[in-house]
Amino acid sequence: MLRKILALAVLLLASSVTFAKDASADEQAIRALDTAWSHAAETKDLDKTVSFYADDASILPPNMPIATGKNAIRAVWAQFMSMPGFSITFAPSKVVIAKSGDMAYEIGTFQTTVNDAQGKATSSVGKFVVNWQKRDGQWKVVADIFNDDK
Amino acid sequence: MLRKILALAVLLLASSVTFAKDASADEQAIRALDTAWSHAAETKDLDKTVSFYADDASILPPNMPIATGKNAIRAVWAQFMSMPGFSITFAPSKVVIAKSGDMAYEIGTFQTTVNDAQGKATSSVGKFVVNWQKRDGQWKVVADIFNDDK
Numbered sequence: 430m431l432r433k434i435l436a437l438a439v440l441l442l443a444s445s446v447t448f449a450k451d452a453s454a455d456e457q458a459i460r461a462l463d464t465a466w467s468h469a470a471e472t473k474d475l476d477k478t479v480s481f482y483a484d485d486a487s488i489l490p491p492n493m494p495i496a497t498g499k500n501a502i503r504a505v506w507a508q509f510m511s512m513p514g515f516s517i518t519f520a521p522s523k524v525v526i527a528k529s530g531d532m533a534y535e536i537g538t539f540q541t542t543v544n545d546a547q548g549k550a551t552s553s554v555g556k557f558v559v560n561w562q563k564r565d566g567q568w569k570v571v572a573d574i575f576n577d578d579k
Numbered sequence: 580m581l582r583k584i585l586a587l588a589v590l591l592l593a594s595s596v597t598f599a600k601d602a603s604a605d606e607q608a609i610r611a612l613d614t615a616w617s618h619a620a621e622t623k624d625l626d627k628t629v630s631f632y633a634d635d636a637s638i639l640p641p642n643m644p645i646a647t648g649k650n651a652i653r654a655v656w657a658q659f660m661s662m663p664g665f666s667i668t669f670a671p672s673k674v675v676i677a678k679s680g681d682m683a684y685e686i687g688t689f690q691t692t693v694n695d696a697q698g699k700a701t702s703s704v705g706k707f708v709v710n711w712q713k714r715d716g717q718w719k720v721v722a723d724i725f726n727d728d729k
Contacts, residue, residue, distance in 0.1 A: 487686060489686070489706045489707075489708065489726065490726070491641060491726040491727065492726070492727060492728070492729060493728065494706075494728050495686070495706050495728075525682070525712075525721075527677030527678070527679050527681055527682035528677070528679035528681050528682075529677050529678035529679030529681075531677055531678050531679075532675070532677035532678075532682050532683075532684070533682075534682070534684060534710045534721075534722060536637060536639070536645070536722055556639045556644075556645050556724070557639075557724070558639065558708055558710065558722050558724045560684045560708065560710070562675075571675075571684075572684060572686055572708050574706070574707070574708045574724050574725075574726065575724075575726075576639065576640070576641040576642070576724065576725075576726040577641065577642060578642070578643065578644050578645075579642060
C-alpha cells in the first residue's frame with residue numbers, strides 16, 4: 430500500500446512538472462491542426478474539414494441556427510462550399526490551454542470569398558472563437574462560432 | 580522526506596477526488612454569474628455589465644471588429660445600450676469546465692430588442708459562446724462572441 434502511494438505520488442508530481450511543457454506542446458498541436466483544417470476547408474475537402482470536430486460538437490454560424498453533431502455540421506459546411514466562388518482561410522491569433530490540458534480556446538481571424546450576384550468575387554474578413562477538448566488523447570473542436578467584421 | 584511525500588500524496592489524491600464536486604460548484608458559480616450579468620445588461624447597468632470581463636478580455640460582436648480590454652468592451656456595450664429601445668437577456672444552455680477548474684466555456688442563447696426606423700420594437704434571437712477563466716479564485720469572462728440566428 431505504502432509503495433503504491435509512493436508510486437502514485439511520484440506519478441502525480443511528474444505530471445505536475447510537465448504541465449508547462451505540455452501546454453506548449455498542446456498549443457503547437459492545436460496550431461498544426463488549424464493549419465490542416467484551414468487547408469482542408471480552402472481545398473473544399475468536406476470529409477477532412479468535418480473530421481476536426483468532435484462527434485458532439487456545435488457550429489454556430491451567423492444567420493443560421495446552431496448545428497450540433499457531425500451530420501448537421503457537415504450540412505453547414507456543404508452549404509458553404511456549394512456557394513459560387515466560395516473560398517476560406519483561417520488562423521488563430523491566440524491559443525489558451527487549461528492547466529489540465531483537456532480544454533483550450535482560441536481566437537482567430539478568417540477571410541472568405543464568394544461571388545456576388547454578378548459573379549464578381551467579393552471578400553470579407555471576420556473573427557472566430559473555437560473551443561477544443563482532448564478526446565482519447567486527440568484535440569477535437571467542440572464549439573465553432575464566427576462572424577463578419579463589417 | 581517520506582512523511583512529506585505521503586502528505587503530498589494524500590493532498591494530491593484528495594484534490595483529485597474533489598474534481599467532480601468542484602466542476603459542479605464551478606458550473607453553479609458560472610450560471611449564477613450569467614444570471615447577474617444578464618440582469619445587469621437588461622437593466623442597462625454599464626459598469627456592472629463590464630465588471631464580469633477580465634481586464635484582458637475580448638468581445639467579438641457581429642459587424643464590428645474585435646474589441647480587447649475593458650475600455651474597448653465598455654465602448655461596445657455603451658453603443659448597444661444607447662440604441663433606441665435596446666433590451667437584452669441571455670442564458671447558457673451548456674457549461675463545460677476544464678478538469679483543472681481554471682477554464683470553462685459555455686454555449687447559450689440571447690434575445691435582443693431594438694426599435695426599427697419607425698420606432699417599432701423588433702426582436703431577434705441569437706446564440707453565443709463565452710469563455711471563462713478563473714482569476715484569483717473568481718471566474719471572469721475572457722472571450723465573448725455571438726451572432727443572430729436569422
